[in-house]
Every structure is written in structure tokens, then in C-alpha cells.
Amino acid sequence: MSLLEVTDLQVSFHTADGEVHAVRGMSFSVDRGSTLGIVGESGSGKSVSTQTLMRLTPGAKVSGTALFEGQDLLTVSDDRMRELRGAEIAMIFQDPLSSLHPLYKVGWQIEEMIRAHDRKISRDQARKRAVEMLGLVGIPKPDRRVDDYPHQFSGGMRQRVMIAMALALNPKLIIADEPTTALDATVQAQILDLMRRLQAEFDTALIMITHDLGVIADMADDVLVMYGGKPAERAERRTLYYRAHHPYTMGLLRSVPTAAGGGDRLRPIPGQPPSLINLPTGCVFHPRCEFVMDRCRVDEPTLDPAGPPPGADGHDPSHASACWLPHDAVGLGEEAQARRLAAAEAGRKGKGAKPPEPPDSAGKPDTGRPDTGPQAQGPDTGKGPEGPDTGAGTQEPKPKPKGPGGAPDGGTG
DSSP states (O other): OOSEEEEEEEEEEEETTEEEEEEEEEEEEEOTTOEEEEEOOTTSSHHHHHHHHTTOOTTOEEEEEEEETTEETTTSOHHHHHHHBTTTEEEEOSOHHHHSOTTSOHHHHHHHHHHHHOTTSOHHHHHHHHHHHHHHTTOSSHHHHTTOOGGGSOHHHHHHHHHHHHHTTOOSEEEEESTTTTSOHHHHHHHHHHHHHHHHHHTOEEEEEESOTTTTTTTOSEEEEEETTEEEEEEEHHHHHHSOOSHHHHHHHHTSOOTTOOSOOOOOOSSOOOOSSSOOSSSTTGGGOTTOOGGGGTOOOOOEEOSSOTTSTTOOTTOEEOOSSOTTOOSSSHHHHHHHHHHHHHHTSSSOOOOOOOBOTTSSBOOSSOOOOOOOSSOOOSEETTEEOOSOTTSOOOOOOBOTTSSBTTSOO
16 A cells, blocks of 8 residues: 555635636555655646645645545544644755744754654753754754754755754655755755655655756656646656656656757747636647647546557556557657657647747747737637737738739638
């Protein structure tokens, strides 16, 4: 049995503008000692989903189940949830400066957390444990730094304090919500190495939330890609990096700079993430997808098996993708790309509009039109804000030269 098993988690918020569908049917599991990476752009539902598991989203409408060692975190009593937080499930937030109280010494904050869960521990014992944990996470002279305030630590050191606090009671699960986003590359690597080492030492399960696939390249056992509040793709780490299926996952991979550098430009995903109040019909990614088909605009795909069939080389039983493209068209190779393009072309033979153009050198989609600012999210109909884009502005169109058949050259006019 998995340590944590989440099934059909749905989270929404009522606002003055409408219902925000933050998480729409999220399911995953985490085994003891393993690492799950949850990846996606801002607004994809990554943080809300895990904060809901910790019951940190008051006012939200929540449904589904989240079984932690057989206990449903969404329905247990408040007293039981307080016992689980910190002792059984710990959380590391993105900004340690806002997570640590500025008017209390870091040692006192660690001690208080320890004694809140075990009143039998004396203040002196809790202090010794705090010093021990600060030394374990690499803070020099921990017996002296234990009496410092948060503002006396650098950003990387403050995050080490948060990791020390999270591990102080040997929890079975740690949720790390973008713990390295505000850190420079060198400190980021140090924090990731530290978390990897301590996870192995304490045999702790880890959920790593990030928007950067490069962060979890050497950490995650399994990866869940989120988009528009729903899982877009799920697979083992190696499968996702080398045999990705969903166009959004491939877009994230193309956006990761390589260590070798080179002259190749990064390829950003055109467009913006969807509004979680007014979601597009069909597949929520279709307004930004280069392989958009007629079906994508109408039917929302479910998370179905993807990749080579059972028994074939490279088969991953956990690999699933929410996309209408052929499920064996995986990877970034030319053959797979050709299959996707052929399938998309065949799927557009009805009345579908063209897919979004690839970004120009400035990173904006090349539409051939002046930049009119952000438009409402929804299907790309080929229309500008005032109607069909004819390229003629408000002037009368000039007569086109006659083609060989007597019709205007280049089309039907």
C-alpha cells in the first residue's frame, strides 16, 4: 500500500468573478522513501493541491480522497490533523523569510515545533535537537546560530533552517513547494543535494513541486505534469524526459536550457495559461498546441496509457497522457514528430483553424498582426478583436491580379 494515495481531488474557490476551478480531478500516489515531482506553470494547480492535503485552503470547496496510511486527510478531525502536520507530514515553503517569524530566534521556532508535538520533551532537550538539526543541514557553528534571528541568515541558510525544522521530528512525508525558486543556481544545487542526502538518510517520501523540469532531473522517481488544474501527463522520470507524449510536456522540455549551451534558441510555448474561471472547451491546452485537431476543441481527453505497448522495449506501465494524439507517438525525435504532424493534419480536415504559429525571436507568436495585448482565453479562431483578420486594415482591398482560371491569383478572393 502506498504511503499517500490521492484520488480524484477537486478544489474550487468562489470569487466575485466566478468559480475558480483550481484542481480538477487529480490522482497520484507516493510510496515510502520515493520522490514524486509535480511540474507545471504558475496557475496549474500544483501548490493548491498539496496545500489542500495539509488543510491550508480555508473556504475552498473540496472533494475526493487523500489516504495517508489509511486516514483520509480531507475528512479527519482538526485535532488529528494538527497531530499529523509537522510530525508525520512536513512542508517546506517557497519563501522561508515569510515562513519564519521575524521576531523569534530560529532555534526557538524549531524548539516550539518539537514541543508542540511532544510535551514530554523538555526545553533543553528540544534546544539540543534544534542545534543538532541545524548542524545536520550544514549551518556552521549551529550552537551559536541557533540564537540568531531569520534576517541574520542568507536566503540559502534560511531555507536550510526550514529543512531542519521539517526533518526535526522524522516525518514520513515532506512536501517541498518550490523550495529553490528564490535561490541562485549554486545555492539551489546545494539545497537539492542536501534534500537528496537527507531523504536517503531518513527514508522520507518527498513531493517536490516546481515549474522547472531541470530541478527534478536527478531527484524524482515519478513525475506528474499539471496544466489547467488537471494532470496532463504522468510517467517515471526517465520515460518523461526521453519519451514524453503530451505536447505541453514537450514544450516544457524544449524550454530547459542545456548545460552545454550552444547556439540554439530556447523554444517557449506560445500563448498564456488558461483562466481557471473561463476554461476553454475540449482540451484546455488546445489554444497553444501546435498539433491541435478538430476533436481537441470539443472533447476533453482523459489520462490514458501512452508509449510502447506491454512487452515492447521502453514500456512504462505508469505512463499516461491526456492527449488525442496517437499514444505511441512519444519522444522528441523526428519520426515521432512526423507521426504527430500527420495525425494532426488528418484531424484538421474538417473545419479546424490552423495551430498557433511558433514564437518569433522575441518569444511572441508570429501572427502577422500588430500586438494588440492579451486576448481572452479560448480557441484560436483566426479572428482579431474586431473580427476576421484580412490584413487590409480599414482600407478598401485592392483588386488582385487574375490567375490562369480567371479567379484572383492565390485563392477564391
